[in-house]
Amino acid sequence: MKIDTKYFGEIEIDNDKIIHFENGIMGFEEYKDFTLLYDSEAEKKPFFSWLQCVTEKSLAFPVVNPLNVIKDYNPVVEDALLEPLGELKDEDIVLLVFATIPKNVKDASVNMKAPxxxxxxxxxAIQVILEKGGYKIKHKIIEDISKE
Structure with a gap:
């Protein structure tokens, strides 16, 4: 399938690369189908990737594997919330968090509360809001990277 993307132009993706959000993403509920894209330069060390909508070119979100930010990130999610994902095995779970990258990169943050x-x-896929764990909506990335 060909899709037009915000940062990569027109590209070809396989149907099995489509990530379907039955209820959409918070604030963008009408958009259901996305794919993950990687900047070819970053593939060697992929910190950021893009969650690109397959039906709306201008809708692409920078996302991060939360374990790259907090090594022991372990969100507690009620089983009932996970039901839309179907049978879920540990090896099939992919976690992502949305990133905000302002002009001053030192202020870059990720939303650890809504993975x-x-x-x-x-x-x-689903997006959930964590009730437990004390995770922040604006967790500064640079603080954790500096510790590494």
Whole structure:
């Protein structure tokens, strides 16, 4: 399938690379289908990737694997919230968090409180709001990278 993207132009993706959000993403509920794109330069060390909508070119979000920010990130999510993902095995779980990258990169942050959970086996995804764990909506990335 060909899609037109915000940062990569027109590209070809396989249907099995589509990530489907039954309820959309918070604030963008009408958009259901996305794919993950990587900057070819960053593939060697992918910190950021892009969650690109397949039906709306201008809708692309920078996302990060939260374990790259907080090594022991372990969100507690009620089983009932995970039901839309279908049968979920540990090895099929992909976690992503949305990043905000302002002009001053030192102020870059990620939303650790509302992760995206993807079932890689079937391409189904949800975004949840964590009630427990004390995770921040604006968790500064640079603080954690400096510690490494």
């Amino acid at each position: 995206v959970i993807v079932n890689a086996a079937n391409g189904k």
